[in-house]
Amino acid sequence: MKIGVIADTHLKRPDAFLRRAVEEHFDGADLILHAGDICTLEVLEAFGRRPFKAVAGNRDDRTVKARLPQRLLIEAEGLRIGLIHGWGAPWGIVGRLQGAFEGADAVVFGHTHRVLNEMENGVLYFNPGSFKGGWIAGGVRSLGILEAGDGIRGRIIRLESR
Template sequence: MTSFKIGILSDTHLTAPSETFKKIAEACFHDTDMILHAGDLTDPEILTVFSGKEVHAVHGNMCSTLACQHLPSHKEIKVGGFTIGLIHRVGNTYDFEKRLIDIFPEADCIVYGHTHKPVCHRLGGVLYINPGSFTGTGYYGAGGTFAVLEVGETLQAQIYQIQAKR
């Protein structure tokens, strides 16, 4: 079975796609088939960078009114027989993975953002992915991270540090 690659990012916090953002996004996601943005993109114009790819996004707590009006708070995506839940946040961090599975009880994978801290692990048969902040956030988390999810016979994901110069 040929794998299907999904580029995952979150917490870009940009009001418009800069040339630097465009270059870094192209370098990170050139070989992906789909893009998932887990919120706090701030403005939906950011998603235009990914034209030509299937894009799914949710709004976050720092999004513009326009983004909140046009993007859902959470959604499910079906890919290769797997169900992926996409959300920005679900309240405070206490017991949040249980609350995520309550929102997406059929999910094989749950992608979320908000914390700016990259996470990629399995719990109870569910793959949890937080790509961290794509644009880097100093003391809030790692500087510039993203994830790639490969969908084949199984789900495999990895977090990457952005290496491009800003």
């Protein structure tokens, strides 16, 4: 199962770069996960008819926060994937997320704008980084792919602004 992962879009509406990235990198994805800081529900239109799950982040407007949960537990290929935005400073975030989803095989999050793709105590902690980029992300824009089946693996994709 191919799962597209994106976080921290920080857009008011889908732009051409987001639409192109979704078409190029999430083609054939069985599911898309958005780990918050979407900003407005209109941004989710970039996914078209593709199935997606999303959570609210700290920078999302009232309509996003009213419609989307703060956390979700998703079953995929017999695996349990926790989806959350995250909170607090970038350092120590994995420690804060431990135990957020009992029995999870993976925890997908955003917030820090920093990529992370690491196993810890049998759990994959996966942050695709920031689609928007910015100084916190070192100017790098990114998203990710999870492959679920016989276990779960993540891959970070750095985006080239065109």
